[in-house]
Amino acid sequence: MNQKVVLITGCSSGIGLALAVHIAKDEKKRFMVYATMRNLSKADALIEAAGRTLGRTLEIKQLDVCDEASIKACVDSLPERRVDILSNNAGIGLIGPIECQSIDEMKTLMDTNFFGLVRLMKETLPDMKRRKKGHIVVISSVMGIQGILFNDVYAASKFALEGFCESLAIQVLRFGLNISLIEPGPVITEFERKVYEEGLKIDLSKADKVTADMFTNIYLKSYKQIFETLGQVPEDVAEHTFKVITMDNPPFRHQTNTLYTPMTTLKYADPGGDLPIETFYKMVFEHDKVFTTSLNFLKLLRWRSRKSFSLDKSN
Ligand SMILES: NC(=O)C1=CN([C@@H]2O[C@H](COP(=O)(O)OP(=O)(O)OC[C@H]3O[C@@H](n4cnc5c(N)ncnc54)[C@H](OP(=O)(O)O)[C@@H]3O)[C@@H](O)[C@H]2O)C=CC1
Ligand SMILES: CC1=C(/C=C/C(C)=C/C=C/C(C)=C/C=O)C(C)(C)CCC1
Numbered sequence: 001m002n003q004k005v006v007l008i009t010g011c012s013s014g015i016g017l018a019l020a021v022h023i024a025k026d027e028k029k030r031f032m033v034y035a036t037m038r039n040l041s042k043a044d045a046l047i048e049a050a051g052r053t054l055g056r057t058l059e060i061k062q063l064d065v066c067d068e069a070s071i072k073a074c075v076d077s078l079p080e081r082r083v084d085i086l087s088n089n090a091g092i093g094l095i096g097p098i099e100c101q102s103i104d105e106m107k108t109l110m111d112t113n114f115f116g117l118v119r120l121m122k123e124t125l126p127d128m129k130r131r132k133k134g135h136i137v138v139i140s141s142v143m144g145i146q147g148i149l150f151n152d153v154y155a156a157s158k159f160a161l162e163g164f165c166e167s168l169a170i171q172v173l174r175f176g177l178n179i180s181l182i183e184p185g186p187v188i189t190e191f192e193r194k195v196y197e198e199g200l201k202i203d204l205s206k207a208d209k210v211t212a213d214m215f216t217n218i219y220l221k222s223y224k225q226i227f228e229t230l231g232q233v234p235e236d237v238a239e240h241t242f243k244v245i246t247m248d249n250p251p252f253r254h255q256t257n258t259l260y261t262p263m264t265t266l267k268y269a270d271p272g273g274d275l276p277i278e279t280f281y282k283m284v285f286e287h288d289k290v291f292t293t294s295l296n297f298l299k300l301l302r303w304r305s306r307k308s309f310s311l312d313k314s315n
Contacts, residue, residue: 003032003057006245007075007083007124009065009116010090011035012042014189015139015241018234019087021049022242024058030246031085036063036074038090065090065116066108071123082131083124085245088117089139091157093195095150097207097215106153113157117164129175136172137245138165139237140181142260146267146276149284150219169252180250182241185260186231196223218284222292229298230259259298 006023010016020035033053035046040062050058063074065088075081091113094105117138128134143151144158162181169179186192199220204212240256255261266276283291 004030004084005078005082006031006033006085006087007036007078008033008087008089009036009063009120010038011046011060012037012039013045014191015184015187015234015237016087016089017046017049018238019089019241020046020058021053022235022238023245024050024053024056026057026242029057031057033058034061034074034078035059036061038062038064038067038070065119066111068119068123071119075123081127083128084133085135085137086120086124086128087137087139087241088120090116091139091191093151093191094154095195095199095219096202097150097204097211098152099206099211100202100204101153109153110157110160113154114160114164117161121168125172128177129172132176134172134177135245135250136165136177136179137241138179138181139241140165140183142183142185142255142257142264144181144183145264149280150215166252178250179252180244181253182237182244183253183255183264184232184237184240185255185257185263186227187234187237188227188231189234192227192231196220199223218288222295225292225295229295230257232257 006020008016008020008023011020016035016037020033023031024033024035035050035058037043037046037060040060043060046060047054054060061074061077062070064070075083092109094101094109121136124134125136128136138161140161141158143155144162147155147159165179165181172179199215202215204215207215237256240254244250244254255264263276266279267273269275
């Protein structure tokens with residue numbers, strides 16, 4: 001059988017785990033998935049979710065995107081070093097005022113979110129070019145399109161990914177290769193929990209009072225609510241990504257959350273760039289009550305649609 005080889009990074013939890021399992025469970029068994037993680041002692045959740053696919057269409061391997069030797073060892077261990085679909089998913093978040101973040105923290109984030117992809121591409125792209133076959137599927141973010149308050153460095157890392165891929169996409173077209181950027185909005189995963197908990201622990205003494213207050217009383221206060229109202233589950237993102245992977249002509253960009261697209265559309269609607277900045281400013285500082293009420297309304301709608309869905313299923 002001519003299975004496509006898929007290599008995914010960051011499969012110990014969240015989107016990476018859901019994507020690996022979704023692809024491995026393909027009914028037609030069109031894919032052989034190498035689900036990788038930096039720390040194999042965290043494999044239990046993936047092993048459980050993979051079920052009978054483990055050892056059949058899914059295999060677990062060690063790979064740390066910050067470690068060139070680990071990437072090389074993983075790729076060298078694959079039959080003929082072949083990777084047909086490379087899915088760069090591993091990533092970390094960081095929120096807060098930049099005055100309270102160290103350069104080392106920022107470098108670790110860039111090293112993981114951006115240079116992680118660069119290292120993977122340097123290891124796999126030459127072979128893909130030689131074979132004239134390959135699809136690079138990058139888990140970017142809506143923050144690869146537009147910045148969000150207190151996500152300065154994280155958004156920068158996703159913009160870096162997007163600029164890198166947009167440039168390379170032109171070159172690789174010459175070899176018949178594809179690159180796709182998957183752009184989810186908020187997704188309920190470990191990422192959300194870790195980022196929020198780290199956010200609560202930040203020493204805000206280095207920030208002025210207005211900034212500290214903005215972070216605590218506006219950003220952190222609405223954070224949970226935004227995930228509850230706009231958040232997707234990782235399986236949703238996996239389903240979207242699977243569709244992109246199985247397309248004959250996959251798009252360069254794909255947003256996974258229709259509730260979020262009105263926000264990203266603001267970017268494309270104004271070449272001057274002020275529209276999203278002013279709208280977000282107004283949403284947060286001038287129409288905060290309307291913003292909170294809209295989020296509460298959305299939450300209610302989602303709760304009702306989930307309730308009627310479960311009632312439908314029980315009938
Ligand atoms: N959750 C969200 O709201 C959104 C997330 N994204 C992006 O989705 C991707 C996956 O995040 P998500 O599933 O939400 O979060 P999770 O925290 O659940 O998963 C992140 C994964 O990345 C792994 N990872 C971190 N550093 C490295 C490294 N150096 N080498 C290899 N693996 C590493 C983690 O491993 P370990 O368990 O060892 O830490 C984990 O498996 C990220 O790129 C993120 O930026 C995009 C849009 C929204
Ligand atoms: C504060 C704020 C917002 C927050 C958005 C958030 C918090 C998005 C998170 C996205 C994530 C976590 C992506 C990961 O890659 C909105 C809704 C745009 C409205 C304007 C003000």
